[in-house]
Amino acid sequence: MSEMSSNIIVVILVTSFATYLSRFLGVVSSEKIKETSKIFKWFNCIAYSVLAALIARMVIFPAGELAESGVVIRLLVVAVSVVMFLFTKKNLVYPTVLSAILLSLLNSYL
Amino acid sequence: MINSKYFFQGFKSIKGLDSPALALGASFIAIGALLKNIGFNIEQSIFSTFLTYALPGSLVMAESFLIGASLINIFLAVWLVNTRLYPMTVSLMPLLLHKSQPRWKYYLSCHFIAVSAWLIMKKNYQSIEKKHRIDFWIGIGTGTWSIAIASTIIGFLASDYLNKDMMIGLAIVNPVYFTCMMVGAMKSLQISLSIILGAILGPAFFFISPEWSVLYGGASAGTIAYFIGEFK
Numbered sequence: 001m002s003e004m005s006s007n008i009i010v011v012i013l014v015t016s017f018a019t020y021l022s023r024f025l026g027v028v029s030s031e032k033i034k035e036t037s038k039i040f041k042w043f044n045c046i047a048y049s050v051l052a053a054l055i056a057r058m059v060i061f062p063a064g065e066l067a068e069s070g071v072v073i074r075l076l077v078v079a080v081s082v083v084m085f086l087f088t089k090k091n092l093v094y095p096t097v098l099s100a101i102l103l104s105l106l107n108s109y110l
Numbered sequence: 111m112i113n114s115k116y117f118f119q120g121f122k123s124i125k126g127l128d129s130p131a132l133a134l135g136a137s138f139i140a141i142g143a144l145l146k147n148i149g150f151n152i153e154q155s156i157f158s159t160f161l162t163y164a165l166p167g168s169l170v171m172a173e174s175f176l177i178g179a180s181l182i183n184i185f186l187a188v189w190l191v192n193t194r195l196y197p198m199t200v201s202l203m204p205l206l207l208h209k210s211q212p213r214w215k216y217y218l219s220c221h222f223i224a225v226s227a228w229l230i231m232k233k234n235y236q237s238i239e240k241k242h243r244i245d246f247w248i249g250i251g252t253g254t255w256s257i258a259i260a261s262t263i264i265g266f267l268a269s270d271y272l273n274k275d276m277m278i279g280l281a282i283v284n285p286v287y288f289t290c291m292m293v294g295a296m297k298s299l300q301i302s303l304s305i306i307l308g309a310i311l312g313p314a315f316f317f318i319s320p321e322w323s324v325l326y327g328g329a330s331a332g333t334i335a336y337f338i339g340e341f342k
Contacts, residue, residue, distance in 0.1 A: 008149075008175075010181065012154065014184055015162050015168070015185075016158075016161035016162045018167070019188060019189075019195070022194075022195040023196075023220040027216050027220045030200055030204050030207065033200060035205050038340075041300070041336060042332070043201045044301075044304075045304040045333070046197045046329055047200075047201040047332070048301055048305050048308065049307060049308030049327075049332035050194045050197055051328075052304065052308030052312065053324045053327040054166070054225075055285050056309040056312045056313050057323060057324055059285050064140075065140070066278060066281040066282065068278060078285065078286055090290075090294055091127045091128075092132075092287060093127055093129070095290055096132045096136070096290075099279075100282060101279065104275045107275055107278050
């Protein structure tokens, strides 16, 4: 194995360990937390708001390819998709497919 | 050992109209293409999704690898961006814990905790008896994880055919799927406030600290929502 590829394996192992750590510690803590407790409710709120914060960040301050589209276009695509989700009785296939096509088109023609 | 009825019931959540398959597929196709472009071979790309299975973590890994960051810096960057998995695990596992179930199931299946599987489990756990929830969860996890691995392979193989506009299109699918699922999850005042405040405070904290914005914004939004919900 070349030095480059063994280096990649180590990077993958370090990444997966850093990721598993939070999941593992979460299970350890869960052993002592009842689902009816106040601390559970508090963590539940934090989990939802951390996810909302992450998603909002992905849309407003994206990394990678998305950064090459305009923020107004991205927000518009997300808004149109959510409206479509609500109008199709919470069907998730239409808005997700639509969003990809819409953003690709708007980005190449605007 | 694992009740197959509940396992397959969970596994089947990848079919149907609220399936995460498209969103997961789109984002892991993008990851597969990205890993190929930064010099991973196909085995390494598969290995990466197999072991990490968390999108922002893989993106951070790719970015850090590309600029030649040290291992300790990669560890810290990935750990930081994936810390959100801690509150996600703590707000999920107590719903699945049952004294008749062996502990290894919990320590192994926590690997499946990622936004899509988590949201599906949160949406459906009440319809499953508590004793069987862990097997249902392992089914959901195995299904979503398989899609992620298969899509990484597709993305790797298709990377030469994906142009920039297609990659941008793929990249929006995941945030759109998550946004819709979150809108669908707004069933109580406390959760609705957590989501709305998180979506406002997360980006707001970006101006103070880009790295910590998700955690600072999320923790403060969740805490405010919790107290408003408890004492209104």
